[in-house]
Ligand code: SF4
C-alpha cells in the first residue's frame with residue numbers, strides 16, 4: 001500500500017479547531033510505525049495544532065469489531081478533540097463517522113493498493129484513486145460506491161433510492177438519509193478530479 | 203426573438219427533442235423535423251441517446267440551424283472527457299449554436315453500447331463550469347481563447363426522484379454553476395411542480411417534460427429501460443385493455459399541456475420521445 005500525506009494547505013482549510021486526535025497505521029505492514037509517525041509528527045508540527053492523542057491501528061485490528069472496542073478505550077481523548085485526522089488509507093475515515101460524531105478528515109491520498117497482499121479489512125472501502133476527496137461527500141467514497149463517480153450530487157437516475165446501474169442504494173441517497181452532508185456543504189461546487197496524480201503512479 | 207429572449211420575456215415556450223440518424227442519410231431527419239419549424243421555439247438534439255451510435259448532436263444541431271430551426275445542443279459527460287467536451291462546446295458556438303443543454307448522461311450499461319468505456323470525467327455541474335470558463339475567455343487549463351463564446355446554458359432535473367429535496371438542492375447547485383434554464387424528465391403530476399416552485403421560487407425558467415404515448419410497447423420500454431422515469435398508476439390504467447393507445451396518448455398529452463399552461467407553474471413544455479407529426483397534432487388541438 002502506498003500513501004502520501006496531503007499538502008498542508010488542503011488540510012488547513014478542513015480542520016475546524018486546534019485539538020486533533022490522530023489515527024495512524026503501518027500501511028498494511030508496508031511501513032514501520034516509527035518511520036511513518038516521524039513523518040506524521042513532522043507534518044503536524046507545521047500544522048500548528050495540539051495533539052490530544054494518537055492510535056496506531058494494526059492490520060489485525062483493522063475491522064469493525066476491534067474498532068468499536070478501541071473507540072471505547074480512547075473515548076476520553078476523542079472527547080477532548082475538535083477533529084480526527086486519519087493517516088491511513090481512505091477506508092478508515094469512511095467508517096469512523098459511524099462511531100465518532102466529530103469531523104473525521106483524511107490527511108492522506110491513497111496511491112496504490114497492491115492486489116494479492118493481505119490487507120486490513122477497511123482497505124476494501126478504498127480504490128486508491130490518488131486524490132482522496134471523501135471530505136466533500138460526507139466521508140463516503142464515490143470512487144468506490146458510485147459508478148459515475150459523481151462529485152456534485154446524484155446523477156438523477158436512481159429510482160426509489162436504488163442506483164440506475166446496480167441493485168443497491170445510491171450512496172448520495174445514503175448521505176442525505178443519514179444527514180452526513182449539510183446543505184451548505186452540498187452546494188459547494190467540487191471541481192473535476194486531477195487524474196495526473198494516479199496516472200503518474202507506476 | 204430567439205429562444206433565450208422568448209423564455210426571458212416570460213413567454214410560454216415549446217421545445218421538443220429529436221435524435222440524429224443512425225447512418226449517413228440525414229434527409230429524413232431534417233425533413234421530419236422541419237414540420238416543427240415556426241411552430242415550436244427550439245428543438246433539442248440528443249447526444250448519443252440510449253448509448254447508441256448516431257450522427258453527433260453537434261452535427262444534428264447544425265443541420266437544423268442551417269434550415270432555420272433553432273437547436274438546443276445536448277451534451278453529456280458519458281462519452282467525452284473534459285478536452286473533448288470543451289472542444290465540442292467551442293465548435294458548437296463557432297457554428298452558430300448558442301443553446302446548450304448539459305446532462306451527466308445515463309450509464310453505458312443501461313443502453314445499447316454496453317461494452318463501451320464509460321467516461322464521466324466530468325458531471326453536469328462541471329460541464330456547466332467549463333462552459334462558463336470558456337465564456338470568460340479561458341479553457342480549463344488556463345489557456346486564453348482568441349474569442350470567447352456566449353452560451354445560453356440549460357440543465358435538467360428529474361421531478362420523479364424521491365426524496366425530491368435532493369433534486370431541489372441540485373437545481374440550486376446547477377444554477378450556481380451557470381444553468382439559466384431547466385428542462386425536466388416527464389412530469390405527470392403538477393403538485394410536484396408546485397412543491398418545486400415553493401422551494402426554488404418563480405424566477406427560474408422550467409420547461410416541463412411531456413410525451414405522447416404511441417403504444418403499449420413504448421410505455422413498457424420507458425418503464426423498463428429509461429432511467430429516472432416513473433409513470434403513475436392512474437396513467438397506466440387509462441391504457442389498460444385498450445387498443446386505441448395512440449388516441450388516448452394524444453388526449454392525455456393535450457390535457458396535461460393545457461393544465462400546465464394554465465397552472466403558470468412552468469415556463470413551457472418539452473416534448474420527449476414524441477414524433478414531430480404527433481406533436482403538431484397535439485398543438486393543433488390545443489390551438490397553440
Ligand atoms: S476518494 Fe475513495 S478511493 Fe480515493 S483515496 Fe479516498 S477512499 Fe480511497
Ligand code: SF4
Pocket residue numbers: 145146147148149150153154155156157158162163164165166169170171172
Ligand atoms: S444512481 Fe447514484 S450511485 Fe448510481 S450512478 Fe447515479 S449517482 Fe451514482
